[in-house]
Amino acid sequence: MFLLEVFDQTIKKLKSQTANVLTLTNLGLGGYAIIVGLNGNLRLSLLLIFVAALADRFDGMAARKFHIESELGKQLDSMSDIISFGVAPALLLYQGILFEFGAPGIFFTVFFIGCGAFRLARFNITESNGYFTGLPITAAGCLATLSFLAIPHTPPQSFIFIMILLSLLMVSPFKLKKI
Helix, strand or coil, X not given: CHHHXXXXXXXXXXXXXXXXXXXXXXXXXXXXXXXXXXXXXXXXXXXXXXXXXXXXXXHHHHHHHCCCCCHHHHHHHHHHHHHHHHHHHHHHHHHHCHHHHCHHHHHHHHHHHHHXXXXXXXXXXXXXXXXEECCCHHHHHHHHHHHHCCHXXXXXXXXXXXXXXXXXXXXXXXXXXXX
């Protein structure tokens, strides 16, 4: 009987941390994407960002399924998202093409990150009621990352436009239904 209780408590503790482990996996993958990107392996960086998006998708699902949503989890998720979908994609595009523009390339790289941080902060302090306000940073980061694949086929100036557009969409007031 005692072993059964210990086993049951252990399972409950593991379940209670499932979402946070997935969130930290997202963070780790984003951090790794940044480091390998700075070391010149941009294709691996791209792949890691997309795998981080999967971890981000599953952390929320796990939190809802196991009824373990928490303020700590929400804050941890936002901190992970700024790394994986703000900094990592911005640096990927900077390393891939935006560095060619000098100061404007740096500015719009940092602008994207700043808009992402603003969007996450706004999300954390408002009630969502089934919708997002502005483009979620995960979507913006994945679109920026996906655009990296177009570098050989697209005029370089297009990437400044992409960064501006995604940045402004993240901080815009439009409502987007959650799926």
